[in-house]
Amino acid sequence: MKTKRNFITAILLVLFAVQGFSDDGKKLNAALKDVTVFFEGAELTHTLSAELAKGENEITIENLSPILNRNSLQIKISDGVVVSSFEYSVNYLIDEKQNIITKKLQDSIDLYTEELNKINEYISINENMLEFLEKGINHNLTVEKKQIAVEELDKNIQLFKTKTLECNEAITKSKKNKTAINEKVSRLRQQLNQEKTKHGKNEGILKLKLASPLAANAKFTIKYFTSSASWTPFYDINIVSADNPINIITKSKVSQTTGIDWNKVNLTLSTVMPSNGKDAPIFNAWFLREQITTVSKMLQGQVPGLAVQNSISYAEGAPGAANEIKIRGIGSAQDSQKPLYVLNGYPIDENEFSSIDQNQIASISILKDASATALYGSRAASGVVVITTKSIEDYILKDENHLSRTFSIDMPYTIESNGKEQVIEIEKQIAANVAYRYYCAPKLDIETYLIAEISEWEKLNLMSGQANITYDGTYIGQTEINASSTNKKLTLTLGTDKRVSVKREKMQDYSSVKFLGTDTKVLLTYKITVRNNQNKSVSMILKDQYPLSTNKNITVELLEKTTKPTTNREDIGIITWEEQLQAGETKEYFISFSAKYPKNMNLNL
Numbered sequence: 001m002k003t004k005r006n007f008i009t010a011i012l013l014v015l016f017a018v019q020g021f022s023d024d025g026k027k028l029n030a031a032l033k034d035v036t037v038f039f040e041g042a043e044l045t046h047t048l049s050a051e052l053a054k055g056e057n058e059i060t061i062e063n064l065s066p067i068l069n070r071n072s073l074q075i076k077i078s079d080g081v082v083v084s085s086f087e088y089s090v091n092y093l094i095d096e097k098q099n100i101i102t103k104k105l106q107d108s109i110d111l112y113t114e115e116l117n118k119i120n121e122y123i124s125i126n127e128n129m130l131e132f133l134e135k136g137i138n139h140n141l142t143v144e145k146k147q148i149a150v151e152e153l154d155k156n157i158q159l160f161k162t163k164t165l166e167c168n169e170a171i172t173k174s175k176k177n178k179t180a181i182n183e184k185v186s187r188l189r190q191q192l193n194q195e196k197t198k199h200g201k202n203e204g205i206l207k208l209k210l211a212s213p214l215a216a217n218a219k220f221t222i223k224y225f226t227s228s229a230s231w232t233p234f235y236d237i238n239i240v241s242a243d244n245p246i247n248i249i250t251k252s253k254v255s256q257t258t259g260i261d262w263n264k265v266n267l268t269l270s271t272v273m274p275s276n277g278k279d280a281p282i283f284n285a286w287f288l289r290e291q292i293t294t295v296s297k298m299l300q301g302q303v304p305g306l307a308v309q310n311s312i313s314y315a316e317g318a319p320g321a322a323n324e325i326k327i328r329g330i331g332s333a334q335d336s337q338k339p340l341y342v343l344n345g346y347p348i349d350e351n352e353f354s355s356i357d358q359n360q361i362a363s364i365s366i367l368k369d370a371s372a373t374a375l376y377g378s379r380a381a382s383g384v385v386v387i388t389t390k391s392i393e394d395y396i397l398k399d400e401n402h403l404s405r406t407f408s409i410d411m412p413y414t415i416e417s418n419g420k421e422q423v424i425e426i427e428k429q430i431a432a433n434v435a436y437r438y439y440c441a442p443k444l445d446i447e448t449y450l451i452a453e454i455s456e457w458e459k460l461n462l463m464s465g466q467a468n469i470t471y472d473g474t475y476i477g478q479t480e481i482n483a484s485s486t487n488k489k490l491t492l493t494l495g496t497d498k499r500v501s502v503k504r505e506k507m508q509d510y511s512s513v514k515f516l517g518t519d520t521k522v523l524l525t526y527k528i529t530v531r532n533n534q535n536k537s538v539s540m541i542l543k544d545q546y547p548l549s550t551n552k553n554i555t556v557e558l559l560e561k562t563t564k565p566t567t568n569r570e571d572i573g574i575i576t577w578e579e580q581l582q583a584g585e586t587k588e589y590f591i592s593f594s595a596k597y598p599k600n601m602n603l604n605l
Contacts, residue, residue, distance in 0.1 A: 026050060026059045030206075030222060035229075036268040036406075037254055042229035044068075044258070046222040052081060052212040064204030065226050065258040066090045071389045072225035075208070079216040084209040092202045105192040112185050116178060123174045126167040133163050194418060202259060229256035231269050233426075235467035235481060239452070239494065242436040246452055246492075248460070248467075250427035252407070257419045264412035269426060271405045271463065339383040340376055347376075356387065363388045405461070432460060437539040438497065442504035442528055450494045451541075457490035469494055500538060500581070503529045510561065510592060520599050525561060525592040532581035542577040546593040547605070554597045561592035 030046035050059055068088075075083055137160045212218065236249040252269055256262065341353040365386045372380035407426040415422055434452040450471075454460070464483040469476050469492070476495040510525035532538055549556045558568075558575075565575035577589055597603055 026057075028059055028061050029063045030061045030220075032063070032260065032262060032265055034266045034268070035262055036270050037229050037231045037256075038270050038272050039232070040230050040273065041225060041227045042256065042258070043072075043223060043225050046220075048220045048222075049217055050220065052079075052210060052216055052218050054212055054215045056084070057210040057212055059208050059210065061206040061208065061220070061222065062091070062203060063260060064088075064206055064222070065224070065228070065260050066202045066204045067228045067257075067259055068204060068224045068226045070224075072223075073206075074221075074223040075206075076221040076223075077210070078219040080213045081216075081218050082211045084211050086209070087207045089205050089207070090202050091205050102192065102195045105188055105195060109185055109188050109192065112181050112188070116181055116185070119174050119178045119181070123171055123178075126170045126174070130164060130167045133160055133167070136160075204259075226258050228258045229254075231255075233463040233465040235462075235465060237467050237469045237479075237492065238429075239469070239471045241472060242450070245431045245433050246454075248430045248432055248462075249425065250430075250462075252424050252426050253421040254415055254424055255419055255421045256415055256417055258417055261417050262413070262415045264414055267409040267413040267415075267424075269407040269409075269424075337382050339385050340372075340380045341385045341387070342376070343387045344389055353385070353387070356389075361387060361389060405463075430460060432457070435539070437541055438500045439541045439543075440500075440502045440530070441543040442502050443545055446502055446504065447496045448498070448500040448502055450497045452492045452494055454490040454492070455488070462490075467492065471495065499533045500540070501531050501533065502542070504544075505529075507590070515599065516596075518599055519596055520601075521594060521596045522603075522605055523559075523592070523594045524605065525559075525590060528589040528591070529586065530581065530589070531586040532583060535583050537580055537582045537585075540577075540579055540581050542579075542589060544575055544589075544591045546573045546575070546591065547595060548573045549595075551597075554595065554601075554603070557594050557596075559592040559594060561590055563589040563591070 028048050028050055030048050032044060033047050034045035036043045044065060046061075046064065048061065070088055073086075073088065075086065077083065137156055206222065231252050231254040233250060233252055236251060238247040238249070240247075254267075254269070338350070341348045341350065343352070343356070367375065367380065367384040367386060372384045376384055409424065409426075413424070432454050434454050437451055437453060438448050439451050440446070440448045462481055462483050465481055467479050467481050469479060471494060479493050481490070481492070505527055507525040507527050510523070512523045514521045514523075526544070528542065528544065530540060530542060532540075546558055547556055562575070563577065566578040567576045569575070575591065579587065581587065595603065595605060
C-alpha cells in the first residue's frame with residue numbers, strides 16, 4: 001500500500017513539474033483606455049487588473065501595439081508590486097484568429113477561384129475541340145485516292161460549321177463569365193486586405209516577472225509612444241455674406257495604423273511635437289580640438305581599458321581626408337580590466353555599447369571601486385558604465401499652457417487601425433470680424449478675387465492647415481491658413497467674383513519706340529478699367545508692375561501719366577491702388593513707363 005502511495009505521489013510531482021515548466025504565466029488582455037495623438041505619433045495608455053500571489057508572479061499582457069518605441073515603455077503597478085524584469089515581443093501568428101468577416105471573404109474568394117479553374121478547363125476543352133474539328137475536316141478532304149460525294153462533303157461542312165459555332169459560343173460565354181468573376185474576386189481581395197489592415201496582422205506582447213509584497217488585486221497602467229498615428233487640423237469657414245463676420249469651425253483628421261483598434265477610448269489631440277523637445281540654444285566658448293564622439297568623450301580616462309581609436313581613411317588623390325572617430329571599446333587591456341556596461345539596468349557587451357544611438361541617451365554615469373562592486377559584484381572591479389536611455393517624458397513637452405494646445409474629446413471615440421482619416425470637430429464656431437476686399441492683378445490674371453482680411457488674427461489661436469470655404473451656402477473651394485505667418489493680417493482667398501470686372505489694354509497712342517543716336521527708347525502705357533456691377537459699394541485693391549533695371553546702360557522711369565498709386569514699392573516695381581468703388585461705378589487707372597537701352601540689346605519688354 002505504501003509503495004502504491006509513493007508511486008501516485010511521484011506521478012503527481014511529475015505532472016506538477018510539467019505544468020510548471022509549460023505555464024507561461026497568466027495571460028491578460030490590456031484594455032486601451034486613453035490615447036493622446038500628436039501631429040506625428042501618439043501616446044497609448046492601457047489598463048488592467050490582475051490577482052497576484054505573495055512573492056514571485058509571471059504574467060503575459062496581450063493586445064499592445066506591435067509598433068511602438070520600446071524605450072518609451074512605462075509600467076506602473078499598485079500595491080507596491082515591483083517589476084523584476086520584462087520582455088516585449090510581437091506575436092506574428094494572430095492571423096490564425098481570423099474574424100468572421102475575414103473568413104467569409106476568404107471563403108468566397110476560394111469558391112470563386114474553384115469556379116474560375118472549372119471555366120478555364122471548359123475553355124481549354126472547347127479550344128481543343130475546335131482544333132480537333134479542323135484537323136478532322138482537313139483529313140477528310142485530303143485523303144489520297146478517295147472520291148467524296150457531294151452529299152458527304154456537304155455533311156462534313158455542315159457538321160464542322162455547327163460544331164465550330166457551338167464551341168466558339170461556349171468559349172465566348174465562358175470568357176465573359178471569367179471576366180465577371182475576376183472582377184468580383186478583385187473586389188473581394190480589396191475588401192479582404194482592408195479587413196486585415198483593420199484588424200491587424202500581429203500584436204504586441206509584454207511578459208512580466210513581478211515581486212508582490214502581499215496577495216492583492218493589483219492595478220496596471222502601461223504607457224508607450226508609437227509613431228503610427230497622426231492628426232492634422234483643418235477648418236470650415238462659413239460666410240453668410242460680405243456684410244457679416246466669418247464663422248470658423250476647427251476640425252481634425254485623425255488616422256492610425258498602430259495594429260490595434262482604438263475602441264471607445266478617451267481621445268486627446270495635442271499640438272506637441274514629441275521629437276522637438278529641445279532646449280533653447282545658448283552660446284558657449286568655441287574651442288578647437290580633435291573631435292571625439294560624445295559617449296567616448298564622457299568616458300575617456302574615467303574607466304580602465306576604455307580607449308578611442310582614429311580610423312583614418314584617405315580618398316585617392318585627396319590629402320587631408322576627415323578622421324572617422326570610432327569607439328574601440330577596450331584597448332589592449334585584458335578581460336579582467338574591462339568595465340561592465342549596464343543599459344537600463346541590464347548588462348550589455350562592448351559591441352552593443354558602441355552601437356548605441358547618442359540621441360537616445362538620457363544620462364551616463366560612472367561607478368568605481370566599492371560603489372561599483374557593492375551593486376554588481378566582482379565583475380564590476382574595473383568600473384561600471386551605467387547608461388540610461390530616454391523615456392516617453394523625454395519625447396513629450398509637458399508645459400501645455402505655453403508651448404502647446406490640447407483638445408480632449410468629451411466622449412469615448414473609436415478609430416480603427418486602417419489608416420483612414422476620421423474627421424472630428426474639436427472647436428466650436430468662432431466668429432471673426434473681417435474686412436472684405438476685392439483684389440486683382442490684371443497683368444497676371446484678369447479674374448477678380450474676393451479676399452477676407454482678419455486683423456489681430458493671433459487672438460484666434462489658429463493652427464496651420466487647409467480650410468474649406470462656403471459662401472452663402474455654396475462651397476467655393478479651399479485655402480491655406482499659415483499660422484506661422486508674420487503678417488499683421490491673415491488673408492483668406494474666398495474665390496473669384498465676376499460682378500467686379502477688370503480689363504487691361506495697351507494704349508497705342510501713348511506707346512512708342514524711338515531711336516536716339518545709339519540708344520532705343522520704348523514708351524509703354526496701359527489702361528486698366530474696373531467696373532463694380534453690384535448694387536453696393538466694394539473696397540478694391542488693384543496692382544500692376546513696371547520693370548526694374550539691372551544694368552547701368554538700361555534706364556527705367558515711371559512716368560507722370562501713371563495714376564497716382566496708394567503705394568509704390570520701388571524695390572520690386574509694384575504699384576497698388578486701393579479705393580472704394582460705388583455701386584455701378586467705373587474707374588480707369590493708367591500705368592506708364594519708359595525704358596532706354598543700347599540699340600544692340602534685346603529686352604524682355
